[in-house]
Amino acid sequence: MRLYLLALNPTDSVTEGFLPAAARLGLDVTVLTDRPEAHRLVYPGTEILECDVRDFRAVISRISTHHRADAVFTNSDHLQTQAALAAAYFGLPGKDWRATLRTKDKAEMRRHLAASDVDVVRSVEITEPVAPDVPYPCVLKPREGVASEDVVLVDGPEDLVIRAKEILDRRPGTVLVVEEYLPGELHTLETLGDGRIRHVLGGFHTELSPPPYFIEERLTFVPAHPESVQAQVLAQLDALGVGFGACHTEFVVHAGRARIIEVNYRAIGDQCDLLLARLLDVPLFEHILRTHLGEPLPADLDVRRDGAARLEYPCADRAGTLTEAPAATELTVEGVHLTYRPLRQPGERHPLYRTNRDYLGVLRATGTDQPTVDRVTADFLAAQRWEIRP
Incomplete structure (x- = not known):
């Protein structure tokens, strides 16, 4: 049975967790990644193919021109929707791509929870350094960020504009989310x-x-x-x-x-x-x-x-x-x-x-x-x- 594993940079979860587990299960593993050399240095005995893994169409094409897939999997925050769409295309078990999109997109998550009458958090998306009408203190963060990167607590409108400009200067084109601070x-x-x-x-x-x-x-x-x-x-x-x-x-x-x-x-x-x-x-x-x-x-x-x-x-x-x-x-x-x-x-x-x-x-x-x-x-x-x- 063949497992296609989608990855960006090598991680301990894959190196010490999922690849050894795949070996114990007797799976043939093909790693699809946009950084093949980094992966070959870490586990040279594993088949590694270069692929634009952020594009689900490229993932599907790469798999369809290689060996038949029995599973498509990723442990990357950034690639869950791509893996879900590829698995669905090949009729394989996987996550619902709508759920992976909702959880990755922090603004969409807030909208969906509110629409489902589960929880309402004041949340606004911005693409330029402005101060929308939100309660303070509030949290500023990238809409699709990870690892608390560029996540910051801001005390007022002036601080928000300064922080947003700093992030957007470093990461042009990023969509930011401003949401109310949740204590606890x-x-x-x-x-x-x-x-x-x-x-x-x-x-x-x-x-x-x-x-x-x-x-x-x-x-x-x-x-x-x-x-x-x-x-x-x-x-x-x-x-x-x-x-x-x-x-x-x-x-x-x-x-x-x-x-x-x-x-x-x-x-x-x-x-x-x-x-x-x-x-x-x-x-x-x-x-x-x-x-x-x-x-x-x-x-x-x-x-x-x-x-x-x-x-x-x-x-x-x-x-x-x-x-x-x-x-x-x-x-x-x-x-x-x-x-x-x-x-x-x-x-x-x-x-x-x-x-x-x-x-x-x-x-x-x-x-x-x-x-x-x-x-x-x-x-x-x-x-x-x-x-x-x-």
Whole structure:
């Protein structure tokens, strides 16, 4: 059976998750990408074909002139609609392209939730640095952005115009969304469905950098959100038509009310998916791929329920050259399994992005007792050193 995997840049999710899972399932994999050389450097043994993967017509053409497809899949935020359309064209299981479009386009998501009488958030699209009539503070962000890039909290009309001009100067032609700020603690809900049943895998409590930016600095695993909160989030996902494959949903809770911030219709990234697979002790990546092969999910995933986990992302706080940093490490301390992976190497020079591109590394910690996980994590990080020089 042949799996076509659509990708932009190489990611840990694909390299360490989906490709090994495909091999365990005995699948022949063809990677379609607009950056073939980058992928060949990471996994030279995999068939990689160049393709304009942002164009669904190019994807369909490339597949139809190659081997017959049994599944078309992507874990990229940017390529969900293209993969969904290609899968539908070849009569293969996949996500509804309308749902992938609604979740990718943040303005359309707001419109659809409002039209469905599920949630109403004041939201306006702009293409030039103007200050529309919105309540302040508000959030400014790209309509189809990812990773909190160019997402900023603004306090008033003058600040909004300045911030919008900065973004549009860097990214000409970008459509921006201005929406009311939703207060509350930030959480995630991780789900996996096959179009028939949907499993809730748990979620995370996310701690962010100080405003006005929204960099995710720390995530703590939440085995189960309160039933009423979960029901509210699932109702909003139902309204959007989300229910096939993996989905990573970010939402805030304020005064008992759960409101979606954004829906990433794919598995959670930044190595959280790798942590989930270990923590829950399930073949997570295989389950996701099986849904795209048309196989039903089991009624019970038999996930491990006694896990505790935390992820930490040491961040650059200034532009410059990384001159000192810890190497990759894997060890167990007091029953807590720690995996540290650097995301930058000494000698690399970067500006300050104020997004997750400022991450210097990622620490995954899993155990069975949250206080112990938290303490061991803090001790490990305190013993490390990162130095950035101008």
